[in-house]
Amino acid sequence: MSRSRTTVVDIAHAAGVSKSTVSLVLQGSPLVNEKTREKVNSVIADLGYIYNRGAANLRQARSKIVGIVVNDLTNSFFAELAVGMDMVVQSAGYVQFLAHSGESVDRQREVIASMRENGIAGLILSPARGTEAADLKPLIDSGIPVVVVVRNLPGAKVSTLLSDNYTGAKAAVRHLVSLGHRRIGFMGGFIDTAVFAERLRGYRDALQEAGIAADDALIIHSAPSRAGGVAAVERMMLHPDRATAALCLNDAVAFGVCDGLRSVGIDPGKGFGVIGFDDVIEAKTAVPALTTVSVDPQGMGQRAAQLLLKQINAGGNEQESLVTSVRLVVRQSCGAPVRNNYLEEMA
Amino acid sequence: MSRSRTTVVDIAHAAGVSKSTVSLVLQGSPLVNEKTREKVNSVIADLGYIYNRGAANLRQARSKIVGIVVNDLTNSFFAELAVGMDMVVQSAGYVQFLAHSGESVDRQREVIASMRENGIAGLILSPARGTEAADLKPLIDSGIPVVVVVRNLPGAKVSTLLSDNYTGAKAAVRHLVSLGHRRIGFMGGFIDTAVFAERLRGYRDALQEAGIAADDALIIHSAPSRAGGVAAVERMMLHPDRATAALCLNDAVAFGVCDGLRSVGIDPGKGFGVIGFDDVIEAKTAVPALTTVSVDPQGMGQRAAQLLLKQINAGGNEQESLVTSVRLVVRQSCGAPVRNNYLEEMA
DNA sequence: AGATATAATTGGAACGTTCCAAATATGTCA
DNA sequence: TGACATATTTGGAACGTTCCAATTATATCT
Numbered sequence: 001m002s003r004s005r006t007t008v009v010d011i012a013h014a015a016g017v018s019k020s021t022v023s024l025v026l027q028g029s030p031l032v033n034e035k036t037r038e039k040v041n042s043v044i045a046d047l048g049y050i051y052n053r054g055a056a057n058l059r060q061a062r063s064k065i066v067g068i069v070v071n072d073l074t075n076s077f078f079a080e081l082a083v084g085m086d087m088v089v090q091s092a093g094y095v096q097f098l099a100h101s102g103e104s105v106d107r108q109r110e111v112i113a114s115m116r117e118n119g120i121a122g123l124i125l126s127p128a129r130g131t132e133a134a135d136l137k138p139l140i141d142s143g144i145p146v147v148v149v150v151r152n153l154p155g156a157k158v159s160t161l162l163s164d165n166y167t168g169a170k171a172a173v174r175h176l177v178s179l180g181h182r183r184i185g186f187m188g189g190f191i192d193t194a195v196f197a198e199r200l201r202g203y204r205d206a207l208q209e210a211g212i213a214a215d216d217a218l219i220i221h222s223a224p225s226r227a228g229g230v231a232a233v234e235r236m237m238l239h240p241d242r243a244t245a246a247l248c249l250n251d252a253v254a255f256g257v258c259d260g261l262r263s264v265g266i267d268p269g270k271g272f273g274v275i276g277f278d279d280v281i282e283a284k285t286a287v288p289a290l291t292t293v294s295v296d297p298q299g300m301g302q303r304a305a306q307l308l309l310k311q312i313n314a315g316g317n318e319q320e321s322l323v324t325s326v327r328l329v330v331r332q333s334c335g336a337p338v339r340n341n342y343l344e345e346m347a
Numbered sequence: 348m349s350r351s352r353t354t355v356v357d358i359a360h361a362a363g364v365s366k367s368t369v370s371l372v373l374q375g376s377p378l379v380n381e382k383t384r385e386k387v388n389s390v391i392a393d394l395g396y397i398y399n400r401g402a403a404n405l406r407q408a409r410s411k412i413v414g415i416v417v418n419d420l421t422n423s424f425f426a427e428l429a430v431g432m433d434m435v436v437q438s439a440g441y442v443q444f445l446a447h448s449g450e451s452v453d454r455q456r457e458v459i460a461s462m463r464e465n466g467i468a469g470l471i472l473s474p475a476r477g478t479e480a481a482d483l484k485p486l487i488d489s490g491i492p493v494v495v496v497v498r499n500l501p502g503a504k505v506s507t508l509l510s511d512n513y514t515g516a517k518a519a520v521r522h523l524v525s526l527g528h529r530r531i532g533f534m535g536g537f538i539d540t541a542v543f544a545e546r547l548r549g550y551r552d553a554l555q556e557a558g559i560a561a562d563d564a565l566i567i568h569s570a571p572s573r574a575g576g577v578a579a580v581e582r583m584m585l586h587p588d589r590a591t592a593a594l595c596l597n598d599a600v601a602f603g604v605c606d607g608l609r610s611v612g613i614d615p616g617k618g619f620g621v622i623g624f625d626d627v628i629e630a631k632t633a634v635p636a637l638t639t640v641s642v643d644p645q646g647m648g649q650r651a652a653q654l655l656l657k658q659i660n661a662g663g664n665e666q667e668s669l670v671t672s673v674r675l676v677v678r679q680s681c682g683a684p685v686r687n688n689y690l691e692e693m694a
Numbered sequence: 695a696g697a698t699a700t701a702a703t704t705g706g707a708a709c710g711t712t713c714c715a716a717a718t719a720t721g722t723c724a
Numbered sequence: 725t726g727a728c729a730t731a732t733t734t735g736g737a738a739c740g741t742t743c744c745a746a747t748t749a750t751a752t753c754t
Contacts, residue, residue: 005408007740018704023742033702048485053464054401054410055740058709061352063401065465073433074628079426086420086447090454095461098445100433107437114442117400118412138395227632259634281421285574287606354710365734370712380732402710405739 006047015043026051057119064094066308067115067123069108071151073100075225075252076280077297078126081149084301085124092309094121101128105135112139122308126150129193145311149304152194159311160321161304165195165277168293168326169202169247170209172275175291175328176245177210179335181273185218185243187232188253196249199277203247218243222253229256230263237264245273245334251280251292258288258333273334288332295326353394362390373398404466411441413655414462414470416455418498420447422572422599423627424644425473428496431648432471439656441468448475452482459486469655473497476540492658496651499541506658507668508651512542512624515640515673516549516594517556519622522638522675523592524557526682528620532565532590534579535600543596546624550594565590569600576603577610584611592620592681598627598639605635605680620681635679642673 008026012019017036024032025040032040043049057063068085070078082098089096097115101108108128115123122145125136133155140146146158153160176184186203189196200219207214220235222228229248233256236242248254254276258268268274269288276283279294307320355373359366364383371379372387379387390396404410415432417425429445436443444462448455455475462470469492472483480502487493493505500507523531533550536543547566554561567582569575576595580603583589595601601623605615615621616635623630626641654667 005740009740019740020704020706020742021702024703027742031702036702050489051464052405052466052740054404054466055709056742057401058399058405058711058740059742061709073420073430074423074426076421076423076426079421079423083420083447083449090446090458090461093461095444095458095465096446097442099437099443100430102430111437111442114437114440117398118442119399119401142397226629230632230634255629256632259632263634282573282602285577285603285606287577287610352710356710366710367712367734367736368732371733374712378732383732399710402739403712405710405741406712408739 005052006049007052008049010047011040011043011049014047015040063119063121065118065120066094066096066305066312067112067120068096068098068125069101069111069115069123070098070126071101071103071108071128075250076282077250077252077278077295078150080280080297081126081301081304084298084303085305086301087298088302088305088309092305094309103128105130109135116142116144120144122146122312124149124304124308127153129190140317143317145308145317147304147308147311149300150195154194157319159307159319161300161307162321162323163295163300164323164326165198166202166205168277168295168328169199170206171202171326171328172247172277172291172293173203173206174210175330176247176273176275176334177206177212179245179273181245182212183215183218183241183243183245184212185220185236185246186249187220187236187246187257188222188228188249189224190221199247199249218246224249224253226252226256226259229253229258230260231256233257233260233264243272245275247275247277249277251276251278251283251290254290254292254333255282255286258286258290269333269335275328275334279329283329284331286333291331291334292329293326294329295324300324352399353396354399355396357394358387358390358396361394362387410466410468412465412467413441413443413652413659414459414467415443415445415472416448416458416462416470417445417473418448418450418455418475422597423629424597424599424625424642425497427627427644428473428648428651431645431650432652433648434645435649435652435656439652441656450475452477456482463489463491467491469493469659471496471651471655474500476537487664490664492655492664494651494655494658496647497542499545501541504666506654506666508647508654509668509670510642510647511670511673512545513549513552515624515642515675516546517553518549518673518675519594519624519638519640520550520553521557522677523594523620523622523681524553524559526592526620528592529559530562530565530588530590530592531559532567532583532593533596534567534583534593534604535569535575535596536571537568546594546596565593571596571600573599573603573606576600576605577607578603580604580607580611590619592622594622594624596624598623598625598630598637601637601639601680602629602633605633605637616680616682622675622681626676630676631678633680638678638681639676640673641676642671647671 008019008022012022099111105128124147126149136156148158149161220232222232261268266272276290276292279292283290283292355366355369359369446458452475471494473496483503495505496508567579569579601621608615613619623637623639626639630637630639
């Protein structure tokens with residue numbers, strides 16, 4: 001219907017200059033005379049010209065596109081992470097392919113391949129469960145910068161951005177201990193993820209440090225979701241000598257645990273202390289407000305994106321591994337009186 | 348560092364054929380002899396060739412990329428919507444630029460412009476508040492198919508996929524009436540969105556139908572989020588003759604309302620009937636499980652993507668407007684005994 | 695005015711693919 | 725075997741940009 005796309009040549013013709021000059025204008029080169037720049041720009045506006053970035057990429061062998069693959073976009077933690085990335089990617093003049101792997105390594109492989117064919121300049125990956133370092137080898141060898149976030153991928157030669165899961169979990173459990181709890185559970189998560197392992201280790205070390213004997217019956221696996229949290233509580237209730245408080249794998253599980261407690265008549269925060277991990281936005285407004293280890297997912301997403309962009313611009317491929325620090329935010333769900341040093345700033 | 352990209356010419360050379368033949372193989376053309384196809388494919392595998400879709404797009408003047416712009420990715424409704432789209436887009440061999448406008452029309456404009464420069468074949472937009480039909484005019488005029496979802500954009504010549512907000516809201520209020528409620532509120536949402544207007548209209552008509560006088564004091568605006576729901580309850584409590592039940596703009600508000608009720612000592616589902624809208628995944632597992640109007644966000648995303656792909660393949664630009672039907676799913680939050688005809692199937 | 699420096703502009707080749715028209719190989723029939 | 729049909733292969737032009745080296749216009753200096 002509409003006739004063929006207007007191109008630099010059309011602009012050049014209409015403005016009475018060469019296509020090279022138009023190209024210089026498009027790139028904001030200082031070489032071009034102010035007068036002609038204005039002329040060209042006005043013609044561009046008149047003709048409704050749309051820059052063809054694909055053609056430019058072809059010539060320049062680089063693009064302004066990054067790929068982001070996230071294991072579960074329906075989990076608010078990852079959604080916020082993605083939003084953080086979106087912010088910095090976008091304001092750096094890039095666009096992102098953003099895909100959801102749904103924890104499927106096959107899907108993840110496919111989507112990464114597709115992104116590669118489409119010429120991404122770099123990739124941020126929150127790996128699906130079961131991803132191996134070898135899966136990323138070809139991509140990395142081709143010189144495309146990769147940043148792995150949230151879940152560690154030991155052995156992969158990539159930059160990594162993780163949260164300090166160990167320290168965070170330890171702090172949370174210490175807090176529960178300081179409130180007088182002795183039977184403290186760990187709820188949610190599957191054993192095969194690095195995040196689970198690290199948080200569990202923090203939990204264990206804190207218990208040991210407090211001289212509390214470990215009891216594996218208090219560690220209850222479940223899906224790392226709200227539904228998983230509900231299920232975990234059900235399972236917990238079967239145990240005669242159940243926990244009086246728990247650190248949950250993440251906030252989603254913690255919310256589920258609160259739901260589950262309520263449905264068996266226990267008031268979360270009063271009858272049972274609950275601590276989450278992540279600090280998603282709902283944590284603050286939930287009732288009871290969730291005590292949680294704040295990871296600042298959005299900020300983490302921003303940092304990941306910054307790291308990737310830095311890597312892309314540097315060209316070199318030296319990896320960098322960052323661990324972002326976390327802090328315990330004490331709210332109502334653990335039953336604690338809010339202490340000053342933990343006092344949360346108002347939003 | 349790594350030497351220049353391997354290209355069809357390299358493959359052709361190594362396989363002893365012409366680049367044209369390699370191209371035919373890549374496109375799965377039936378013209379090429381089985382023997383040579385195998386040869387070429389093996390060389391492709393050996394050399395680790397990566398198809399350059401950008402170059403192909405340039406030549407063909409069409410791409411396998413779609414754009415998706417969503418107003419708020421941190422809202423699970425939209426996250427699920429995006430995941431639904433992701434599914435069908437991906438399995439159709441496309442990739443998506445997926446961006447978050449954060450309800451900013453400026454940001455939305457920028458990101459759509461950027462996607463256009465990058466050669467999207469079509470766009471799915473869940474418009475930011477304040478988007479006008481005119482904003483999409485240039486894009487549409489250029490012949491790129493656009494599908495608008497969730498929020499209507501009157502006057503825009505685009506395909507649209509909406510949920511039946513009016514009927515859903517009406518059904519929800521009817522249900523509350525059938526439970527004996529007379530003072531029924533409408534909570535959450537800003538007045539300037541079409542979704543709000545439609546659901547409110549359903550609410551009003553259902554009340555009228557039941558012979559209940561409208562009382563604007565029962566309509567409480569707030570942000571369409573969990574925090575907004577909490578705030579709405581606070582405001583509601585100031586009213587001497589408060590509601591005994593409410594239809595909420597969406598599930599996020601409904602969850603917030605439940606939180607807010609709890610914090611003033613009211614047990615949601617018992618002391619106050621709450622109905623949401625959307626049926627996000629947490630609705631089922633929340634405690635109390637949320638009675639809500641099910642929109643099936645993921646399914647809606649899938650349908651939107653299918654609609655767009657159909658449009659892209661058809662080439663023509665006749666618009667199509669679909670309204671997806673919704674159904675009331677009665678769970679615990681409205682205090683109703685679960686009735687058979689509404690009984691929810693197990694997942 | 696002529697030489698020289700500096701500012702601004704420019705034509706063509708190149709990026710990696712697809713498409714077309716044309717060429718070549720292979721098979722079939724009388 | 726020659727004519728014809730069919731199957732397979734192939735060079736080059738084209739897509740819309742950027743880059744380079746080279747050219748032309750303008751300013752500056754003696």
